[in-house]
Amino acid sequence: MKRLSLASLAILSILALVGWGPVSHVHIAKEATKSLYYTTAQRNAVVWGSVAPDSWLIQQGSGVIHTMLHAQVFYDSLKRLAVTAEEKAFVRGYNSHLVSDPIERAYTSTKPYFGVPGELLVDIMLAKKIPSLSYVKVIPTTATKSLMIRAWQATYSGYAWQPTGAFLDSAARTFNSWISMAGWGSVSGAVRLAYADYYSYIQLSIAAARSAP
Numbered sequence: 001m002k003r004l005s006l007a008s009l010a011i012l013s014i015l016a017l018v019g020w021g022p023v024s025h026v027h028i029a030k031e032a033t034k035s036l037y038y039t040t041a042q043r044n045a046v047v048w049g050s051v052a053p054d055s056w057l058i059q060q061g062s063g064v065i066h067t068m069l070h071a072q073v074f075y076d077s078l079k080r081l082a083v084t085a086e087e088k089a090f091v092r093g094y095n096s097h098l099v100s101d102p103i104e105r106a107y108t109s110t111k112p113y114f115g116v117p118g119e120l121l122v123d124i125m126l127a128k129k130i131p132s133l134s135y136v137k138v139i140p141t142t143a144t145k146s147l148m149i150r151a152w153q154a155t156y157s158g159y160a161w162q163p164t165g166a167f168l169d170s171a172a173r174t175f176n177s178w179i180s181m182a183g184w185g186s187v188s189g190a191v192r193l194a195y196a197d198y199y200s201y202i203q204l205s206i207a208a209a210r211s212a213p
């Protein structure tokens with residue numbers, strides 16, 4: 001069994017207590033949209049959209065920009081500016097993230113602390129249970145990156161920082177390294193036990209994402 005690398009432990013610690021892990025977000029978005037007649041490009045856009053709100057978090061940690069990427073006002077800009085089917089699918093994935101993060105917060109607030117944040121270990125658990133998830137790739141396209149950048153400019157015009165294509169590509173690489181690794185990680189029995197109700201909260205998240213506007 002491959003041990004978690006230092007890089008993945010760093011990801012674990014910066015993602016602590018701020019929402020589902022990347023594998024769970026991808027799973028929630030895929031399940032919420034699986035009955036839709038989507039092309040491959042749209043499905044890729046859903047996957048990328050489902051983790052995109054954590055693009056700052058996965059590289060820099062929590063903070064103001066992380067909050068700005070999760071703000072309703074930013075989401076409203078994304079939705080307003082999305083025109084093509086691919087862009088709309090990206091927004092759908094993005095929304096699945098925003099509606100499921102609060103469910104994760106309510107859930108893990110009841111859980112004991114394991115040293116390494118438990119909710120990221122259960123993210124690994126999900127990848128182990130559904131191995132195909134560890135082969136999922138986050139693929140930002142020129143169109144979806146441009147949508148993120150334009151929505152940021154429309155929402156936070158004049159702010160000192162803005163996302164760039166390179167920033168978003170780098171986030172995608174980090175998501176992909178986490179997701180591919182997650183399928184091989186091990187989860188201790190104690191974590192497994194404490195998070196035994198994990199799937200019911202994942203189902204709640206899927207239901208919320210499915211009925212999200």
Ligand SMILES: [Zn+2]
Binds near residue numbers: 018020053054070097
């Ligand atoms: Zn988030």
